[in-house]
Amino acid sequence: MPIQYNMDTMWAWNNIIVDCETEAGYNLTDSSWLTCFYEDYNLIWNQDVEATDIYEIGDTAYTLAEWQATKHSFFQPDSSHGANSISSNPLFADSANYDFSLPSNSPCTQGKDTLGFGYIGAYDPPASGKRLRMYKSSYLDDYNKPCFYWCEIDWKRR
Amino acid sequence: MKKFSVKRLILIFLLLCAPAMATTYYVHATLGDNSNNGSMGSPFATSGKICSTVVAGDTAYYLGGTFQESWRSAGDVNYNTVLAPIVTGTEANPIMFYADPDSTVILRGDSSITGATLVTWKNCSWITLENFEITNGYPAGVRITYVDNHVTLRNLYVHHCVAADNDNGGGILVNLAGGRPKVEYLTVVSCSLHTFYETTYGSPAQWNTSGIHVYNCYECNIDSNVVHNVYEGFGIRFKNADTLSSASYNTVFDCRIGMGIGHGGYNTFHHNTIYNTEWHGIEVRSYNPFETSHHALYNNTIYRSGLTGIRYHANTV
Numbered sequence: 425m426p427i428q429y430n431m432d433t434m435w436a437w438n439n440i441i442v443d444c445e446t447e448a449g450y451n452l453t454d455s456s457w458l459t460c461f462y463e464d465y466n467l468i469w470n471q472d473v474e475a476t477d478i479y480e481i482g483d484t485a486y487t488l489a490e491w492q493a494t495k496h497s498f499f500q501p502d503s504s505h506g507a508n509s510i511s512s513n514p515l516f517a518d519s520a521n522y523d524f525s526l527p528s529n530s531p532c533t534q535g536k537d538t539l540g541f542g543y544i545g546a547y548d549p550p551a552s553g554k555r556l557r558m559y560k561s562s563y564l565d566d567y568n569k570p571c572f573y574w575c576e577i578d579w580k581r582r
Numbered sequence: 583m584k585k586f587s588v589k590r591l592i593l594i595f596l597l598l599c600a601p602a603m604a605t606t607y608y609v610h611a612t613l614g615d616n617s618n619n620g621s622m623g624s625p626f627a628t629s630g631k632i633c634s635t636v637v638a639g640d641t642a643y644y645l646g647g648t649f650q651e652s653w654r655s656a657g658d659v660n661y662n663t664v665l666a667p668i669v670t671g672t673e674a675n676p677i678m679f680y681a682d683p684d685s686t687v688i689l690r691g692d693s694s695i696t697g698a699t700l701v702t703w704k705n706c707s708w709i710t711l712e713n714f715e716i717t718n719g720y721p722a723g724v725r726i727t728y729v730d731n732h733v734t735l736r737n738l739y740v741h742h743c744v745a746a747d748n749d750n751g752g753g754i755l756v757n758l759a760g761g762r763p764k765v766e767y768l769t770v771v772s773c774s775l776h777t778f779y780e781t782t783y784g785s786p787a788q789w790n791t792s793g794i795h796v797y798n799c800y801e802c803n804i805d806s807n808v809v810h811n812v813y814e815g816f817g818i819r820f821k822n823a824d825t826l827s828s829a830s831y832n833t834v835f836d837c838r839i840g841m842g843i844g845h846g847g848y849n850t851f852h853h854n855t856i857y858n859t860e861w862h863g864i865e866v867r868s869y870n871p872f873e874t875s876h877h878a879l880y881n882n883t884i885y886r887s888g889l890t891g892i893r894y895h896a897n898t899v
Contacts (some may be wrong), residue, residue: 431868431896435878441863441891442884449891457868457896468891480890516885522835524855524883544881 432459438544440514440524440532441468448480458498466509467532467544478511487511510544604639604675607632611647629665629689636667639675644714646685650692662698664689671708673732681713683737691719691743699725707731711738719743721751723775730757731766738773745780745791752778752792752815756799768802770794779813789838791815798822798846804829812837817856821869822846829854839865840884845874852878857885862893 441449449468452458468478468488479486486494488511499505514532517525526532532544607620614627622643626632629649632642652662671677681687689700700719701711704727716723716738723740726733735754745751753775757765775793793809796802796819809817809832817834820827821844828850834840840856842865843849856863863884868874884891 430873430875431866431894432873432875433877434866434894435880436892437878437880439879439881439892440883440885442886444863444884444887444889444891446888447890451890451893451895453893453895458894461894519885522857522885524857524885 430457430459434458434461436461436463437465439466440544441466442514442516442519443470448485449478451480452482454482461496461498461505463499463505464508465544466506467511467514468509469511469513479506514544604641605636606641606643607635608643608645610645611649613645613647633666634668636677637669638671638677638708641678641680644679644681644687646682646687648688648690650690652692652698662692663700663702664691665701665711665714667703667706667709670706671732673708676708676710676732677706679709679711679714681715683713686715687713688715688717690717691723699723701725703727703730703733705730707733710734710736712736713738715739715741717742721745721749722753722755724754726754726756726765726768730768733765733767734769734771735773736769736771738775740773740775742777744778747780747782748790749780750790750792750795751780752795752812753809754794755792756794756796756802764798764800765796765802766800768796768799769805770807771803771805773807775807775809776811778811778815783813789815792819793817793834793837795819795821796827799827802827804832806831808833810834810836814838816840816842817859818842820844820846820849828852835859839863840887841865842867843874843877845869847875847877849876850878850880851882853881855883855885856887859886860888862890863887864891865893865895867894868896 436450450463470478478488479491488506488509492506510531512531515527515530517523517527608622608625609627609629609632610625611627614625616627616631618624618626620626620632620635625645628651630651636642649664651664665679667677691698691700698720699722700716701724703709707730720743722745723743724735740753743751743753754770756768778791778793780791791812792815793812794804794807796804804818815837816839817837818829818832819842826848829841830852832854834854834856835858838860840859840863841851841854844867851864864879864882866874866877879892
């Protein structure tokens with residue numbers, strides 16, 4: 425029997441992913457090895473190719489709505505995910521010349537996430553952005569606690 | 583007999599207790615001479631001379647020129663190295679290798695010589711390398727091996743290095759072997775790196791080359807660098823970089839995979855801009871026989887990945 429080496433407690437938050445050409449914005453090549461996946465406040469958008477194929481688990485593709493409606497035990501918290509993610513043009517200033525600045529009317533700037541990292545993408549200037557700091561907490565070895573608590577947020581500026 | 587005043591005795595005591603004076607030594611590839619005393623007006627000529635002269639607290643100041651030399655003996659771990667400290671700095675007395683920002687200082691390797699790496703450090707901590715252009719390395723421009731803590735690489739321009747097929751190569755390689763102590767508190771900041779490849783395009787491993795490859799580190803920060811044109815490899819790669827290491831505010835483009843995390847734990851990639859990758863923007867992967875956990879990817883911008891924007895993958899054996 426094949427052995428897979430597990431992943432747990434993965435955060436994907438506030439990212440902008442645009443125009444992935446042949447596969448998805450997010451791809452989990454399988455889900456059997458994954459525990460605790462936090463995904464929200466991301467913008468994923470394809471302007472040239474299959475606009476509906478923005479999330480994948482294995483070979484199964486999902487639209488944003490399908491993704492948000494899909495429940496998996498490894499999605500945290502409460503088996504849900506992507507509730508605040510969006511799929512629309514981020515309105516980069518000049519992507520043809522790789523200027524990914526976001527104007528004030530970009531959908532990325534319309535709402536901050538609830539954890540305080542700021543807006544989607546890099547709209548917030550560095551000085552005001554909060555930093556997520558992963559570290560080994562005392563919860564790590566306590567498997568009776570929900571995995572949400574296995575990592576904590578350190579608001580200290582680095 | 584003349585008596586010493588108390589004040590004078592205290593002054594003499596303080597002088598006796600004071601640490602050795604830090605010295606700045608100078609080197610110029612074309613205007614220097616190794617029989618000089620290494621002062622600004624009388625600089626050394628070779629990198630090997632200045633490397634073997636500086637001690638903790640000193641600064642090695644490269645005034646100008648191209649340094650292409652192999653100053654350590656064959657069989658040494660630093661064989662064919664242009665710049666290699668042989669002593670360690672300390673927190674109170676760090677060592678600085680500094681290239682004049684108003685001149686062009688190039689450390690140039692010989693990519694025809696197996697084992698040549700331009701800058702190699704081993705067991706040297708509290709060291710900063712700043713402002714150098716580093717090129718033609720084989721298999722890498724900068725290689726930091728084990729027990730090199732509190733190393734800072736700032737404003738380096740590293741480009742055009744080639745590795746043997748399936749060998750680890752690239753721009754900056756850190757601690758590329760298992761079973762070694764972690765490299766701790768490494769900072770790579772404001773560096774520009776490009777054009778790294780294996781000898782034969784399409785060799786089997788296909789992703790051993792990296793712009794910056796950090797292996798087995800603790801509290802390492804890769805910040806505000808530009809990395810591009812890494813053929814068949816990663817722009818920035820963490821492998822078993824555990825824990826608390828981060829890559830932030832980097833710009834990565836024209837690589838096979840923009841940024842990657844392979845096993846290890848507790849790392850963050852944030853506020854990076856990645857575009858035009860052949861495969862994935864960011865890949866998080868567990869490798870045989872290691873699991874991977876507690877990684878955070880946030881506030882990254884990924885544009886035009888050939889395959890996937892962010893990919894999570896577990897190896898199967």
